[in-house]
Amino acid sequence: MTAATSWTIPEVRAALDARKISARELVKEFYTRIDHYNPELNVYLALSPERAYAQADRIDAAIASGDALPPLAGVPLAVKDVISTRGIPTTCGSRILEGYKPVYDATAVTRLEHVGAIILGKTNCDEFAMGSSNENSAYGPVRNPVAIDHVPGGSSGGSAAAVAANLATVSLGTDTGGSIRQPGSFCGIPAMMPSYGRVSRYGLIAFASSLDRIGPFAHTVRDAAAVMSILAGRDPLDSTSAGAPVPEYTAALGHPLKGVRIGIPDDYFAEGLHPEVRKKIEAGIALLEKLGCRRVSIRMPNTDYAVAAYYIIATAEASSNLARYDGVRYGARVPGATLIEMYQKTRGRKFGAEVKRRIVLGTYVLSAGYYDAYYLKGQKIRSLIARDFREAFEKVDAIITPTSPVPPFRLGERTSNPLEMYLADIYTVTGSLAGVPGISVPSGKTSKGLPVGLQIYGPAFGEERVLQLAHAFEHAGGANL
């Protein structure tokens, strides 16, 4: 029997059903492992043992009395620290929210806990989800469990590393421009960004509201699909959540891929793509063809403008959303002689460098005289990016790309040049702007053993197709290409 901490959701369930382990014992195994590895990996910022053991005891009581168990009974879950958890510190990786404990739970958390998941704690991330390496956390970087001197990706680096290091069975991340998919790629696990509107954002502490999404990391695509089936659906507390019916996502897994049209955008295989990543993605595409998919060459001509449009829109929304951190109602305050001075000192001294950089940029592109040239222009380019996707999905069922143009890099290797870091978001920001779902699945490793991720985009609310392809790819040995 494999170690309990590496079990998938069906394996957890089978062990509980067979009474090989109790939910309480399972939780204890995870906390023992976390105690051992967290000092080095820096994955968790806060643990919630009281809440975890209380939930475990409820599951164990249900098992003892022979009650039917809910779908995620006893499944240990890690939650990114930008997602609100009642009574558990939620810092967004920032000093400005040090000590903050939300008074309510995010809908995603409520839903998962309601079906039996056990929250182990909160995971480290780039401050306010702004970053691609997890080096922007005020509480120190997360290390990549696959290659310890490398970054785990970001911004949901802690959530990706938690699952990859067997410190949680599944985890929640958030994705604004790639923050689920890219760390999933860097840590070698499946990572899903749902369609915009598919999962409620209630309780997700906002970075860029028109882009932010919550989604899962898991050991397998099947586990990610099982979590998606719970997360998805209309929530009256989020007016942008969609009422579209939610299928049981695990049901479509295993359906044959014969005749599925996969679009390969030439524009995504241009300069800047690392040769080893290219090689693994081409091998991944060949594998999908072998599984019966039909390869179609497509054009997405506005791809080259996506990063610029994304950084206008995301920073503009961030500058507005982050105005609420003023030292009055929650978190940290730095005293000042006047109200304005108190605001300025609190924000100036408690926000980190990347957050301040984006607030300045976002305020600039929204300011008088620059709004049309930057913000409005960015929104118009966003229309064109969305049109690229709409037109592509008239010809194909899914689009295949690399998740990141580069493999995981070393800690500190890319911190000096923010623009260079932004440019590496090219393959993920496009889908963020368009609102479509995307998943990253492991597609082999580089010669140095660093994971490569293959990204599968589907049309809006086409999660089933995306998961079906990812599952088939995984089962055909995608990770070992």
Next chain:
Amino acid sequence: MKISREDVLKVAALANLELTDAEVETYRGQLDDILTYIDKLNEIDTSNIEPMTQVVAASADGWTLRDDVVVRSDVITEVLAGAPDPAPLYFRVPRVIEK
């Protein structure tokens, strides 16, 4: 040069952000690079393109607003317990209005 030191200071004031001299200089240079890069958007004529302000409108399928019903939340004590300078039932801030 796209952005001056004065521009950075003006924007920082709009955003209620205290910046050190070193930060002003660093951000000025970095934002200059980023804004120069963003200029590539001017390669495309977008005069006939509608701005996309949100995703929802593009794929609406039964979005409805919920009824606006008042519900009790009873979190005042908890909320104030997390405030930097609570003075129940209020948040205290430096004096704004002179006597």
